[in-house]
Each structure stands twice: as C-alpha cells, then as structure tokens.
Amino acid sequence: MPRRDPELPEGTDHVIPGASETGEGTNSGGGFVAKADKAEGGSGTERLVTQVREQVATLRGQAGERVRGLADDGKSRASSLLDEFSGVIADAARSVDERLGEDYGRYAHRAADSLSTFAGKVRDKNVDDILGDTRDFIRKSPAVAVGIAAVAGFALLRVLKTGLDDVGAGGGSKRRGGD
Secondary structure: OOOOOOOOOOOOOOOOOOOOOOOOOEOOOOOEOOHHHHHOOOHHHHHHHHHHHHHHHHHHHHHHHHHHHHHHHHHHHHHHHHHHHHHHHHHHHHHHHHHHOHHHHHHHHHHHHHHHHHHHHHHHOOHHHHHHHHHHHHHHOHHHHHHHHHHHHHHHHHHHHHHHHHHHHHOOOOOOOOO
16 A cells, blocks of 8 residues: 555545636535636536437336327227226116116116217227316326225225235236136
C-alpha cells in the first residue's frame, strides 16, 4: 500500500488534480464538473438524456400498440363468449317454454336477447370507445362502479384461492373429485 500523505483526508491515498477547484470547474451544487463537459456545454449529458427520452418514447409507443392489440383480442373473445352465453340462455329459455310455459320463458328470452345485443355493441365498438363509456359510467355512478369492482375482486380472490387450494391438495394436476 502506498504511503499516505498526513495532510490528506481519511480514506484517500493521493491528491486528484483539479478535484478541489472552485468556480470554473464546479457546478452550483458543489459537485465537480469535468472541464471537457463544460467546454462542450454539457452536450454529452444532453445527448445521453435525449437518447434515453427517445428510447422511452419508442418503448411507450410499442407498449401502447401491444396493449391495444391485446385489448382488441380480449374484446373479440369477450364478445364471442357473450354470444355463446346468449345462445345457452336462449336454449334454456326454449326448454323453459316447453316445460313451464311461455310466460316463464319470456324472461329468459329477454335476457338472451339483451345479452346478444350487448355482445353486438361490444363487437362494434373500438377499445377507445369502450374505455370512454367506462369512464363516463364511473363518473356518473361511482358507488355502483366501486360495488362492481368489489364484487369482481371478491370473485377473483375466490377463484385464485380455490386454484391455490387445488394445487396444494392435489399436486396441481388433479381436481378434488379425484379425476
């Protein structure tokens, strides 16, 4: 280890030329700024900041496109599921018509028609329109929106808990019924 100069602060072995300069070589925060950066007007730092900003903007655009694509895919899947569910309800309504009479089946037919209409509206709208409608609904009825979010959260929690219980009890591949 080199011999330490007794006038140096604790933990240093040698003097760094220019490290204690004031005025031209320092910034207002007290830290040292290299003279080369000062001569260039800080362009090296500015170029780095500009490159980082451009990368962030590019990544943000790519992420936005990816999210939009996933949202469109989810929208088409949801509308297909709603159509299928509407068909199931319509079949059940016909069964109710046969067994209990048309008076009782009428409610199920209305539910199937409403669900089918809703699926068509979802299919016809783009993602931005759906988000706008959702925002408007939340602004008009925040209490209902919070209630829906709470019910959805509770349902999601139950599904996750059931899945975790199944994984813990059956090793993940078997169901409780002994499949």
